[in-house]
Amino acid sequence: MTVIETPTKGSPPHDSRKRPIVRARRSRGNRDAWLLVLPAFLPIVLFSVYPLAQGVLLGFTDAKAGLDVATNFNGVDNYTKLLTNELFWNSFRIGLIWAFGVTILQFLASLGLALLLNLDLRFRWIARTLALVPWAMPPVVIAIMWRLMLNPTYGPINGGMRAVGLPGDINWLGDFSTALPAIIVVGVWAGMPQTTITLLAGLQNVPNDLHEAAALDGAGVWQRFWHVTLPALRPIIVAITTLDLIWNFNSFALIYVLTAGGPGGQTMLPMLFAYNEAFRYGNFGYAAAMGNVMVVVIAVFLFVYLRGQARSRLS
Protein backbone atom coordinates (compact mmCIF):
# COMPACT_ATOMS: atom_id res chain seq x y z
CA MET A 1 0.00 0.00 0.00
CA THR A 2 1.36 3.34 -0.98
CA VAL A 3 -0.43 4.94 1.90
CA ILE A 4 2.23 3.76 4.32
CA GLU A 5 5.12 5.20 2.40
CA THR A 6 4.48 8.91 2.62
CA PRO A 7 4.52 9.48 6.35
CA THR A 8 7.86 7.73 6.76
CA LYS A 9 9.44 9.35 3.75
CA GLY A 10 10.03 12.64 5.49
CA SER A 11 11.62 11.17 8.60
CA PRO A 12 15.34 11.86 9.08
CA PRO A 13 17.73 9.02 8.18
CA HIS A 14 19.12 8.44 11.68
CA ASP A 15 16.04 6.75 13.04
CA SER A 16 15.91 4.25 10.20
CA ARG A 17 16.42 1.47 12.72
CA LYS A 18 13.11 2.30 14.36
CA ARG A 19 11.27 2.31 11.11
CA PRO A 20 10.18 -1.34 10.91
CA ILE A 21 8.32 -1.07 14.21
CA VAL A 22 6.69 2.20 13.29
CA ARG A 23 5.75 0.82 9.96
CA ALA A 24 4.25 -2.33 11.44
CA ARG A 25 2.11 -0.33 13.83
CA ARG A 26 1.09 2.08 11.14
CA SER A 27 0.10 -0.61 8.70
CA ARG A 28 -2.07 -2.25 11.36
CA GLY A 29 -3.65 1.13 12.02
CA ASN A 30 -4.15 1.57 8.33
CA ARG A 31 -5.77 -1.81 7.94
CA ASP A 32 -8.14 -1.07 10.80
CA ALA A 33 -8.92 2.29 9.28
CA TRP A 34 -9.68 0.75 5.90
CA LEU A 35 -11.91 -1.89 7.45
CA LEU A 36 -13.87 0.73 9.33
CA VAL A 37 -14.17 2.98 6.32
CA LEU A 38 -15.09 0.25 3.84
CA PRO A 39 -18.86 0.11 4.52
CA ALA A 40 -19.11 3.81 3.77
CA PHE A 41 -16.49 3.81 1.07
CA LEU A 42 -18.06 1.07 -1.05
CA PRO A 43 -21.47 2.68 -1.67
CA ILE A 44 -19.82 6.04 -2.33
CA VAL A 45 -17.56 4.52 -4.97
CA LEU A 46 -20.28 2.35 -6.51
CA PHE A 47 -23.11 4.85 -6.55
CA SER A 48 -21.37 8.20 -6.51
CA VAL A 49 -17.83 8.18 -7.87
CA TYR A 50 -18.54 5.65 -10.59
CA PRO A 51 -21.77 7.24 -11.85
CA LEU A 52 -20.10 10.63 -11.77
CA ALA A 53 -17.23 9.41 -13.93
CA GLN A 54 -19.73 7.74 -16.21
CA GLY A 55 -21.77 10.94 -16.31
CA VAL A 56 -18.76 12.92 -17.47
CA LEU A 57 -18.12 10.29 -20.17
CA LEU A 58 -21.79 10.26 -21.21
CA GLY A 59 -21.28 13.89 -22.14
CA PHE A 60 -19.18 12.65 -25.06
CA THR A 61 -21.80 10.20 -26.35
CA ASP A 62 -25.13 10.30 -28.10
CA ALA A 63 -26.89 8.36 -25.33
CA LYS A 64 -30.65 8.56 -25.42
CA ALA A 65 -33.43 7.31 -23.17
CA GLY A 66 -34.96 3.95 -24.05
CA LEU A 67 -33.65 0.47 -23.58
CA ASP A 68 -32.68 -0.66 -27.08
CA VAL A 69 -30.85 2.37 -28.33
CA ALA A 70 -27.15 1.84 -28.98
CA THR A 71 -24.85 4.44 -27.43
CA ASN A 72 -21.82 5.66 -29.37
CA PHE A 73 -19.04 8.04 -28.58
CA ASN A 74 -19.40 11.10 -30.73
CA GLY A 75 -16.39 13.11 -29.60
CA VAL A 76 -17.10 16.79 -29.26
CA ASP A 77 -20.28 16.75 -31.33
CA ASN A 78 -22.38 17.60 -28.29
CA TYR A 79 -20.23 20.61 -27.59
CA THR A 80 -20.23 21.97 -31.12
CA LYS A 81 -24.01 21.57 -31.04
CA LEU A 82 -24.12 23.33 -27.68
CA LEU A 83 -22.09 26.25 -29.02
CA THR A 84 -24.92 27.22 -31.32
CA ASN A 85 -27.68 26.39 -28.84
CA GLU A 86 -28.83 29.89 -27.95
CA LEU A 87 -31.45 28.63 -25.51
CA PHE A 88 -28.77 26.90 -23.47
CA TRP A 89 -26.48 29.91 -23.32
CA ASN A 90 -29.40 32.08 -22.42
CA SER A 91 -30.20 29.71 -19.59
CA PHE A 92 -26.54 29.82 -18.63
CA ARG A 93 -26.62 33.60 -18.47
CA ILE A 94 -29.75 33.45 -16.30
CA GLY A 95 -28.05 30.86 -14.10
CA LEU A 96 -25.05 33.12 -13.55
CA ILE A 97 -27.22 36.16 -12.77
CA TRP A 98 -29.21 34.01 -10.35
CA ALA A 99 -26.19 32.42 -8.66
CA PHE A 100 -24.20 35.63 -8.26
CA GLY A 101 -27.25 37.73 -7.42
CA VAL A 102 -28.41 35.36 -4.71
CA THR A 103 -24.94 34.74 -3.31
CA ILE A 104 -24.01 38.41 -3.05
CA LEU A 105 -27.34 39.58 -1.63
CA GLN A 106 -27.44 36.60 0.70
CA PHE A 107 -23.99 37.42 1.95
CA LEU A 108 -24.79 41.08 2.60
CA ALA A 109 -28.13 40.31 4.27
CA SER A 110 -26.62 37.53 6.36
CA LEU A 111 -23.64 39.63 7.41
CA GLY A 112 -25.98 42.36 8.57
CA LEU A 113 -28.09 39.91 10.51
CA ALA A 114 -25.06 38.15 11.99
CA LEU A 115 -23.66 41.48 13.19
CA LEU A 116 -26.97 42.30 14.84
CA LEU A 117 -27.24 38.86 16.43
CA ASN A 118 -23.73 39.27 17.77
CA LEU A 119 -24.81 42.37 19.70
CA ASP A 120 -26.49 42.19 23.05
CA LEU A 121 -29.92 43.08 21.75
CA ARG A 122 -33.15 42.05 23.42
CA PHE A 123 -35.45 39.81 21.36
CA ARG A 124 -32.57 38.77 19.17
CA TRP A 125 -33.56 35.14 19.82
CA ILE A 126 -36.68 35.75 17.74
CA ALA A 127 -34.60 36.74 14.74
CA ARG A 128 -32.17 33.91 15.38
CA THR A 129 -34.94 31.31 15.48
CA LEU A 130 -36.64 32.72 12.40
CA ALA A 131 -33.33 32.82 10.56
CA LEU A 132 -32.95 29.08 11.10
CA VAL A 133 -36.44 28.02 10.00
CA PRO A 134 -35.81 28.07 6.21
CA TRP A 135 -33.06 25.52 6.77
CA ALA A 136 -35.57 22.99 8.05
CA MET A 137 -38.26 23.62 5.43
CA PRO A 138 -38.54 21.47 2.33
CA PRO A 139 -37.60 23.61 -0.70
CA VAL A 140 -40.94 22.67 -2.23
CA VAL A 141 -42.78 24.20 0.72
CA ILE A 142 -40.64 27.35 0.56
CA ALA A 143 -41.60 27.65 -3.09
CA ILE A 144 -45.31 27.15 -2.33
CA MET A 145 -45.14 29.73 0.45
CA TRP A 146 -43.61 32.33 -1.85
CA ARG A 147 -46.11 31.55 -4.57
CA LEU A 148 -48.73 32.60 -2.04
CA MET A 149 -46.75 35.72 -1.14
CA LEU A 150 -46.32 36.70 -4.78
CA ASN A 151 -49.80 35.67 -5.93
CA PRO A 152 -51.10 38.56 -8.08
CA THR A 153 -54.58 38.77 -6.57
CA TYR A 154 -54.39 37.15 -3.16
CA GLY A 155 -50.74 37.82 -2.29
CA PRO A 156 -49.92 40.28 0.50
CA ILE A 157 -47.15 41.97 -1.49
CA ASN A 158 -49.54 43.27 -4.09
CA GLY A 159 -52.07 43.81 -1.31
CA GLY A 160 -49.60 45.97 0.55
CA MET A 161 -48.84 47.95 -2.58
CA ARG A 162 -52.53 48.54 -3.19
CA ALA A 163 -52.93 49.69 0.40
CA VAL A 164 -50.37 52.48 -0.10
CA GLY A 165 -51.82 53.45 -3.46
CA LEU A 166 -49.38 51.74 -5.79
CA PRO A 167 -50.57 49.62 -8.72
CA GLY A 168 -50.79 46.29 -6.92
CA ASP A 169 -51.53 44.11 -9.91
CA ILE A 170 -48.07 42.85 -10.73
CA ASN A 171 -47.80 39.21 -11.74
CA TRP A 172 -44.42 38.82 -10.09
CA LEU A 173 -43.66 35.30 -11.23
CA GLY A 174 -45.45 35.58 -14.55
CA ASP A 175 -44.02 38.83 -15.86
CA PHE A 176 -40.87 38.81 -18.01
CA SER A 177 -39.23 41.68 -16.16
CA THR A 178 -40.07 40.72 -12.57
CA ALA A 179 -39.74 36.92 -12.56
CA LEU A 180 -35.96 36.70 -12.21
CA PRO A 181 -35.64 39.40 -9.51
CA ALA A 182 -38.54 37.79 -7.64
CA ILE A 183 -36.98 34.34 -7.54
CA ILE A 184 -33.66 35.88 -6.49
CA VAL A 185 -35.39 37.33 -3.42
CA VAL A 186 -36.84 33.89 -2.66
CA GLY A 187 -33.38 32.38 -3.11
CA VAL A 188 -31.93 34.83 -0.62
CA TRP A 189 -34.65 34.00 1.90
CA ALA A 190 -34.16 30.27 1.49
CA GLY A 191 -30.37 30.34 1.84
CA MET A 192 -29.94 32.80 4.69
CA PRO A 193 -29.66 30.30 7.58
CA GLN A 194 -26.40 28.59 6.67
CA THR A 195 -24.72 31.85 5.76
CA THR A 196 -25.93 33.74 8.82
CA ILE A 197 -25.03 31.02 11.29
CA THR A 198 -21.60 30.50 9.77
CA LEU A 199 -20.82 34.22 9.81
CA LEU A 200 -22.18 34.56 13.34
CA ALA A 201 -19.91 31.78 14.55
CA GLY A 202 -17.02 33.51 12.81
CA LEU A 203 -17.87 36.80 14.50
CA GLN A 204 -17.94 35.15 17.89
CA ASN A 205 -14.40 33.94 17.26
CA VAL A 206 -13.02 37.41 16.57
CA PRO A 207 -10.87 38.18 19.62
CA ASN A 208 -12.40 40.89 21.76
CA ASP A 209 -9.08 42.46 22.75
CA LEU A 210 -8.41 43.34 19.12
CA HIS A 211 -11.55 45.46 19.18
CA GLU A 212 -10.63 47.08 22.45
CA ALA A 213 -7.13 47.87 21.27
CA ALA A 214 -8.56 49.45 18.13
CA ALA A 215 -11.12 51.39 20.19
CA LEU A 216 -8.35 52.71 22.46
CA ASP A 217 -6.49 53.89 19.39
CA GLY A 218 -9.57 55.93 18.56
CA ALA A 219 -10.97 53.79 15.80
CA GLY A 220 -14.69 54.33 15.18
CA VAL A 221 -17.25 51.59 14.80
CA TRP A 222 -17.02 51.62 11.05
CA GLN A 223 -13.19 51.59 11.08
CA ARG A 224 -13.14 48.72 13.54
CA PHE A 225 -15.54 46.76 11.37
CA TRP A 226 -13.46 47.41 8.27
CA HIS A 227 -9.99 46.89 9.74
CA VAL A 228 -10.58 44.36 12.53
CA THR A 229 -13.77 42.36 12.02
CA LEU A 230 -13.68 41.91 8.29
CA PRO A 231 -10.06 40.73 7.98
CA ALA A 232 -10.56 38.30 10.87
CA LEU A 233 -13.71 37.00 9.23
CA ARG A 234 -12.15 36.65 5.81
CA PRO A 235 -11.47 32.88 5.68
CA ILE A 236 -15.04 32.14 6.75
CA ILE A 237 -16.44 34.63 4.25
CA VAL A 238 -14.47 33.01 1.45
CA ALA A 239 -15.59 29.53 2.47
CA ILE A 240 -19.29 30.27 2.81
CA THR A 241 -19.60 32.44 -0.31
CA THR A 242 -17.84 29.73 -2.31
CA LEU A 243 -20.24 27.08 -1.06
CA ASP A 244 -23.24 29.37 -1.55
CA LEU A 245 -22.22 30.05 -5.13
CA ILE A 246 -21.97 26.35 -5.93
CA TRP A 247 -25.20 25.49 -4.14
CA ASN A 248 -27.07 28.31 -5.83
CA PHE A 249 -25.78 27.48 -9.27
CA ASN A 250 -26.97 23.90 -8.77
CA SER A 251 -30.32 24.65 -7.19
CA PHE A 252 -33.37 23.05 -8.68
CA ALA A 253 -36.41 22.30 -6.50
CA LEU A 254 -37.12 25.89 -5.49
CA ILE A 255 -37.33 27.20 -9.04
CA TYR A 256 -38.97 24.06 -10.42
CA VAL A 257 -41.97 24.67 -8.17
CA LEU A 258 -41.90 28.48 -8.26
CA THR A 259 -41.86 29.00 -12.02
CA ALA A 260 -40.73 25.77 -13.72
CA GLY A 261 -38.42 28.01 -15.73
CA GLY A 262 -41.14 30.32 -17.03
CA PRO A 263 -42.31 32.78 -18.14
CA GLY A 264 -40.85 32.15 -21.57
CA GLY A 265 -37.66 30.69 -20.14
CA GLN A 266 -36.88 33.83 -18.11
CA THR A 267 -36.03 31.77 -15.03
CA MET A 268 -34.77 28.64 -16.80
CA LEU A 269 -31.72 27.87 -14.68
CA PRO A 270 -29.14 25.53 -16.30
CA MET A 271 -30.14 22.68 -13.97
CA LEU A 272 -33.76 22.89 -15.10
CA PHE A 273 -32.68 23.14 -18.70
CA ALA A 274 -30.50 20.04 -18.43
CA TYR A 275 -33.22 18.19 -16.52
CA ASN A 276 -35.73 18.86 -19.30
CA GLU A 277 -33.22 17.82 -21.93
CA ALA A 278 -32.56 14.54 -20.14
CA PHE A 279 -35.87 13.47 -18.70
CA ARG A 280 -38.38 15.25 -20.88
CA TYR A 281 -36.69 14.82 -24.28
CA GLY A 282 -34.54 11.82 -23.39
CA ASN A 283 -31.25 13.22 -24.69
CA PHE A 284 -29.04 11.84 -21.95
CA GLY A 285 -25.72 12.43 -23.72
CA TYR A 286 -26.55 16.00 -24.63
CA ALA A 287 -27.75 16.77 -21.11
CA ALA A 288 -24.59 15.29 -19.61
CA ALA A 289 -22.57 17.50 -21.96
CA MET A 290 -24.41 20.50 -20.46
CA GLY A 291 -23.49 19.21 -17.02
CA ASN A 292 -19.85 19.06 -18.07
CA VAL A 293 -19.94 22.63 -19.31
CA MET A 294 -21.47 23.68 -15.98
CA VAL A 295 -18.72 21.95 -14.02
CA VAL A 296 -16.01 23.62 -16.08
CA VAL A 297 -17.54 27.06 -15.66
CA ILE A 298 -18.00 26.63 -11.90
CA ALA A 299 -14.45 25.33 -11.59
CA VAL A 300 -13.06 28.34 -13.48
CA PHE A 301 -14.98 30.77 -11.28
CA LEU A 302 -13.86 29.02 -8.13
CA PHE A 303 -10.27 28.93 -9.31
CA VAL A 304 -10.18 32.64 -10.08
CA TYR A 305 -11.98 33.57 -6.86
CA LEU A 306 -9.98 31.35 -4.52
CA ARG A 307 -6.67 32.25 -6.13
CA GLY A 308 -7.49 35.93 -5.88
CA GLN A 309 -8.36 35.48 -2.21
CA ALA A 310 -5.20 33.50 -1.49
CA ARG A 311 -3.08 36.15 -3.20
CA SER A 312 -4.55 39.08 -1.34
CA ARG A 313 -4.10 37.20 1.90
CA LEU A 314 -0.43 36.71 1.17
CA SER A 315 0.25 40.29 0.20
Added chain:
Amino acid sequence: MTLATTLNSRTQRITRPLQYLALLGYVIFLGFPLLFLILTAFKTPQELISPNPSFWPAELNFDNFAQAIEKANLIPAAGNSLIVAVSTTVIVTLISLPAAYALARFKTKLRGLATGWILLSQVFPFILIIIPLFLVLKQIGLIDNLLGLVLVYTVWSLPFALWMLQGYIAGIPVELEEAGAMDGASRIRILRVIILPLLAPGLVATSLFTFISGWNEFFFALVIIQDPALQTLPLTLARFVGAEGQVQLGQLAAASLLATIPSLVFFAVIQRRLTSGLLSGAVKG
Protein backbone atom coordinates in the same frame (compact mmCIF):
# COMPACT_ATOMS: atom_id res chain seq x y z
CA MET B 1 -13.16 46.58 28.82
CA THR B 2 -14.51 49.46 30.87
CA LEU B 3 -12.82 52.14 28.79
CA ALA B 4 -14.05 50.66 25.58
CA THR B 5 -17.58 50.41 26.91
CA THR B 6 -17.63 54.03 28.08
CA LEU B 7 -16.42 55.07 24.67
CA ASN B 8 -19.20 53.01 23.21
CA SER B 9 -22.02 54.16 25.43
CA ARG B 10 -22.31 57.57 23.80
CA THR B 11 -22.59 56.27 20.27
CA GLN B 12 -24.82 53.49 21.52
CA ARG B 13 -27.61 55.88 22.41
CA ILE B 14 -27.84 56.84 18.76
CA THR B 15 -27.18 53.48 17.14
CA ARG B 16 -29.24 51.21 19.41
CA PRO B 17 -32.66 52.31 18.08
CA LEU B 18 -31.33 51.88 14.55
CA GLN B 19 -30.10 48.41 15.41
CA TYR B 20 -33.50 47.44 16.78
CA LEU B 21 -35.12 48.84 13.67
CA ALA B 22 -32.84 46.71 11.49
CA LEU B 23 -33.56 43.66 13.62
CA LEU B 24 -37.28 44.31 13.20
CA GLY B 25 -36.75 44.49 9.45
CA TYR B 26 -35.11 41.09 9.46
CA VAL B 27 -37.82 39.59 11.65
CA ILE B 28 -40.46 40.81 9.20
CA PHE B 29 -38.56 39.62 6.11
CA LEU B 30 -37.93 36.19 7.62
CA GLY B 31 -41.13 35.71 9.58
CA PHE B 32 -43.87 37.31 7.53
CA PRO B 33 -43.97 34.67 4.76
CA LEU B 34 -44.28 31.96 7.43
CA LEU B 35 -47.06 33.80 9.22
CA PHE B 36 -48.87 34.29 5.94
CA LEU B 37 -48.59 30.60 5.06
CA ILE B 38 -50.05 29.66 8.44
CA LEU B 39 -52.90 32.16 8.19
CA THR B 40 -53.75 31.04 4.67
CA ALA B 41 -54.12 27.48 5.86
CA PHE B 42 -57.00 28.55 8.12
CA LYS B 43 -58.94 30.62 5.58
CA THR B 44 -62.14 29.41 3.94
CA PRO B 45 -62.46 29.38 0.13
CA GLN B 46 -64.81 32.37 0.37
CA GLU B 47 -62.17 34.37 2.21
CA LEU B 48 -59.53 33.37 -0.31
CA ILE B 49 -61.39 34.52 -3.41
CA SER B 50 -62.83 37.68 -1.93
CA PRO B 51 -61.52 40.73 -3.84
CA ASN B 52 -60.40 42.31 -0.59
CA PRO B 53 -58.98 39.39 1.34
CA SER B 54 -58.55 40.12 5.03
CA PHE B 55 -55.17 39.39 6.54
CA TRP B 56 -56.43 37.38 9.52
CA PRO B 57 -58.74 34.41 8.99
CA ALA B 58 -62.27 34.95 10.33
CA GLU B 59 -61.97 31.89 12.54
CA LEU B 60 -59.71 28.95 13.14
CA ASN B 61 -61.15 26.29 10.89
CA PHE B 62 -59.34 23.09 10.15
CA ASP B 63 -61.33 22.17 7.01
CA ASN B 64 -58.34 22.85 4.78
CA PHE B 65 -56.23 20.37 6.68
CA ALA B 66 -58.85 17.64 6.48
CA GLN B 67 -59.47 18.26 2.80
CA ALA B 68 -55.77 18.47 1.97
CA ILE B 69 -55.13 15.13 3.62
CA GLU B 70 -57.93 13.56 1.65
CA LYS B 71 -57.49 15.23 -1.74
CA ALA B 72 -53.72 15.33 -1.98
CA ASN B 73 -53.23 11.80 -0.70
CA LEU B 74 -51.03 13.11 2.04
CA ILE B 75 -51.15 10.03 4.25
CA PRO B 76 -49.69 7.50 1.77
CA ALA B 77 -47.16 10.09 0.62
CA ALA B 78 -46.13 10.74 4.21
CA GLY B 79 -45.81 6.99 4.66
CA ASN B 80 -43.48 6.75 1.67
CA SER B 81 -41.44 9.70 2.89
CA LEU B 82 -41.22 8.15 6.33
CA ILE B 83 -40.05 4.78 4.99
CA VAL B 84 -37.41 6.37 2.80
CA ALA B 85 -36.14 8.89 5.34
CA VAL B 86 -36.00 6.41 8.23
CA SER B 87 -34.29 3.68 6.18
CA THR B 88 -31.77 6.18 4.88
CA THR B 89 -31.07 7.48 8.36
CA VAL B 90 -30.52 4.02 9.82
CA ILE B 91 -28.20 2.90 7.02
CA VAL B 92 -26.26 6.16 6.93
CA THR B 93 -25.77 6.17 10.69
CA LEU B 94 -24.64 2.55 10.79
CA ILE B 95 -22.06 2.85 8.05
CA SER B 96 -20.83 6.37 8.75
CA LEU B 97 -20.16 5.78 12.44
CA PRO B 98 -17.14 3.45 12.04
CA ALA B 99 -15.90 5.40 9.04
CA ALA B 100 -16.11 8.71 10.89
CA TYR B 101 -14.21 7.17 13.79
CA ALA B 102 -11.45 6.04 11.46
CA LEU B 103 -11.29 9.44 9.79
CA ALA B 104 -11.07 11.26 13.10
CA ARG B 105 -8.63 8.96 14.86
CA PHE B 106 -6.30 7.43 12.27
CA LYS B 107 -4.04 9.91 10.59
CA THR B 108 -4.00 8.25 7.20
CA LYS B 109 -4.37 9.45 3.66
CA LEU B 110 -8.02 8.46 3.89
CA ARG B 111 -8.71 11.67 5.69
CA GLY B 112 -7.44 13.84 2.87
CA LEU B 113 -9.21 11.62 0.37
CA ALA B 114 -12.54 11.86 2.19
CA THR B 115 -12.29 15.61 2.68
CA GLY B 116 -11.35 16.05 -0.96
CA TRP B 117 -14.31 13.99 -2.09
CA ILE B 118 -16.75 15.79 0.18
CA LEU B 119 -15.71 19.13 -1.30
CA LEU B 120 -15.46 17.86 -4.88
CA SER B 121 -18.87 16.21 -4.76
CA GLN B 122 -20.39 19.61 -4.02
CA VAL B 123 -19.13 21.11 -7.25
CA PHE B 124 -20.67 18.62 -9.66
CA PRO B 125 -24.21 19.40 -10.72
CA PHE B 126 -26.71 16.68 -9.79
CA ILE B 127 -27.57 16.19 -13.45
CA LEU B 128 -24.20 14.55 -14.08
CA ILE B 129 -24.73 11.99 -11.36
CA ILE B 130 -28.44 11.33 -11.82
CA ILE B 131 -28.33 10.31 -15.49
CA PRO B 132 -25.90 7.39 -15.09
CA LEU B 133 -27.48 6.53 -11.74
CA PHE B 134 -30.86 6.45 -13.44
CA LEU B 135 -29.46 4.06 -16.05
CA VAL B 136 -27.89 1.82 -13.41
CA LEU B 137 -31.01 1.76 -11.25
CA LYS B 138 -33.11 1.01 -14.30
CA GLN B 139 -30.91 -1.99 -15.10
CA ILE B 140 -31.30 -3.44 -11.63
CA GLY B 141 -34.99 -2.64 -11.50
CA LEU B 142 -34.89 0.04 -8.83
CA ILE B 143 -36.56 2.83 -10.77
CA ASP B 144 -40.03 3.45 -9.40
CA ASN B 145 -38.92 1.69 -6.28
CA LEU B 146 -38.50 3.19 -2.83
CA LEU B 147 -35.40 1.07 -2.34
CA GLY B 148 -33.75 2.88 -5.24
CA LEU B 149 -34.53 6.18 -3.57
CA VAL B 150 -33.08 4.94 -0.26
CA LEU B 151 -29.92 3.95 -2.10
CA VAL B 152 -29.54 7.36 -3.72
CA TYR B 153 -30.28 9.23 -0.50
CA THR B 154 -27.80 7.11 1.41
CA VAL B 155 -24.98 7.92 -0.96
CA TRP B 156 -26.04 11.52 -1.14
CA SER B 157 -26.19 12.08 2.64
CA LEU B 158 -23.11 10.04 3.52
CA PRO B 159 -20.40 12.65 2.89
CA PHE B 160 -22.16 15.19 5.02
CA ALA B 161 -22.93 12.75 7.83
CA LEU B 162 -19.29 11.63 7.81
CA TRP B 163 -18.14 15.19 7.98
CA MET B 164 -20.35 16.04 10.94
CA LEU B 165 -19.66 12.84 12.86
CA GLN B 166 -15.91 12.97 12.50
CA GLY B 167 -16.06 16.52 13.83
CA TYR B 168 -17.90 15.35 16.95
CA ILE B 169 -15.50 12.43 17.41
CA ALA B 170 -12.46 14.65 17.00
CA GLY B 171 -13.93 16.75 19.82
CA ILE B 172 -13.69 13.83 22.26
CA PRO B 173 -10.18 13.77 23.81
CA VAL B 174 -8.07 10.79 22.73
CA GLU B 175 -6.71 10.66 26.28
CA LEU B 176 -9.99 9.14 27.44
CA GLU B 177 -9.46 6.19 25.13
CA GLU B 178 -5.83 5.87 26.16
CA ALA B 179 -6.82 5.87 29.82
CA GLY B 180 -9.30 3.12 29.08
CA ALA B 181 -6.63 1.10 27.29
CA MET B 182 -4.28 1.53 30.28
CA ASP B 183 -6.94 0.02 32.48
CA GLY B 184 -6.95 -2.98 30.19
CA ALA B 185 -10.30 -2.44 28.50
CA SER B 186 -10.65 -3.87 25.01
CA ARG B 187 -11.11 -1.53 22.09
CA ILE B 188 -14.76 -2.48 21.59
CA ARG B 189 -15.42 -1.92 25.27
CA ILE B 190 -13.68 1.46 25.18
CA LEU B 191 -15.82 2.50 22.25
CA ARG B 192 -19.03 1.27 23.84
CA VAL B 193 -18.50 2.51 27.37
CA ILE B 194 -16.46 5.67 26.87
CA ILE B 195 -16.95 7.02 23.38
CA LEU B 196 -20.55 6.18 22.57
CA PRO B 197 -22.14 8.00 25.53
CA LEU B 198 -20.08 11.11 24.81
CA LEU B 199 -20.89 10.88 21.14
CA ALA B 200 -24.63 10.32 21.64
CA PRO B 201 -25.73 13.95 21.22
CA GLY B 202 -23.64 14.33 18.07
CA LEU B 203 -24.94 11.05 16.76
CA VAL B 204 -28.52 12.13 17.34
CA ALA B 205 -27.88 15.43 15.60
CA THR B 206 -26.33 13.71 12.60
CA SER B 207 -29.16 11.18 12.34
CA LEU B 208 -31.88 13.78 12.59
CA PHE B 209 -30.14 15.92 10.01
CA THR B 210 -29.98 12.95 7.66
CA PHE B 211 -33.66 12.34 8.28
CA ILE B 212 -34.54 15.95 7.49
CA SER B 213 -32.48 15.87 4.28
CA GLY B 214 -34.29 12.74 3.12
CA TRP B 215 -37.71 14.00 4.15
CA ASN B 216 -37.24 17.29 2.28
CA GLU B 217 -35.45 16.05 -0.85
CA PHE B 218 -37.12 16.66 -4.19
CA PHE B 219 -34.87 16.35 -7.25
CA PHE B 220 -33.81 12.71 -6.98
CA ALA B 221 -37.34 11.67 -6.06
CA LEU B 222 -38.68 13.49 -9.11
CA VAL B 223 -36.40 11.50 -11.38
CA ILE B 224 -36.65 8.11 -9.71
CA ILE B 225 -40.31 7.90 -8.68
CA GLN B 226 -42.99 8.09 -11.34
CA ASP B 227 -45.68 5.85 -9.88
CA PRO B 228 -48.17 8.10 -8.03
CA ALA B 229 -48.58 5.45 -5.34
CA LEU B 230 -44.89 5.70 -4.46
CA GLN B 231 -44.64 9.48 -4.41
CA THR B 232 -42.97 11.12 -1.44
CA LEU B 233 -44.42 14.20 0.22
CA PRO B 234 -42.44 16.84 -1.72
CA LEU B 235 -43.51 15.22 -5.00
CA THR B 236 -47.14 15.13 -3.93
CA LEU B 237 -47.00 18.75 -2.87
CA ALA B 238 -45.37 19.84 -6.11
CA ARG B 239 -48.11 18.06 -8.07
CA PHE B 240 -50.75 19.68 -5.90
CA VAL B 241 -49.35 23.07 -6.97
CA GLY B 242 -50.16 22.26 -10.56
CA ALA B 243 -53.81 21.74 -9.67
CA GLU B 244 -53.89 25.01 -7.81
CA GLY B 245 -56.77 27.42 -8.18
CA GLN B 246 -57.61 30.30 -5.93
CA VAL B 247 -59.96 28.07 -3.95
CA GLN B 248 -57.29 25.47 -3.33
CA LEU B 249 -54.71 27.87 -1.89
CA GLY B 250 -55.90 27.12 1.63
CA GLN B 251 -55.50 23.39 1.18
CA LEU B 252 -52.11 23.86 -0.45
CA ALA B 253 -50.96 25.92 2.53
CA ALA B 254 -52.37 23.37 4.97
CA ALA B 255 -50.66 20.48 3.21
CA SER B 256 -47.38 22.41 3.15
CA LEU B 257 -47.57 23.09 6.85
CA LEU B 258 -48.27 19.46 7.67
CA ALA B 259 -45.33 18.32 5.54
CA THR B 260 -43.00 20.76 7.29
CA ILE B 261 -43.85 19.81 10.87
CA PRO B 262 -41.55 16.75 11.24
CA SER B 263 -38.52 18.54 9.82
CA LEU B 264 -39.19 21.59 11.92
CA VAL B 265 -39.59 19.64 15.17
CA PHE B 266 -36.42 17.64 14.61
CA PHE B 267 -34.55 20.71 13.54
CA ALA B 268 -35.56 22.51 16.72
CA VAL B 269 -34.12 19.60 18.70
CA ILE B 270 -30.74 19.62 17.00
CA GLN B 271 -30.14 23.17 15.86
CA ARG B 272 -27.64 24.15 18.54
CA ARG B 273 -25.62 20.98 18.09
CA LEU B 274 -25.86 21.21 14.35
CA THR B 275 -24.16 24.55 14.13
CA SER B 276 -21.48 23.67 16.65
CA GLY B 277 -20.89 20.31 14.94
CA LEU B 278 -20.59 21.82 11.49
CA LEU B 279 -18.07 24.29 12.76
CA SER B 280 -15.98 21.88 14.76
CA GLY B 281 -15.87 19.74 11.64
CA ALA B 282 -14.85 22.75 9.63
CA VAL B 283 -12.21 23.97 12.04
CA LYS B 284 -10.59 20.64 12.63
CA GLY B 285 -11.02 19.34 9.10
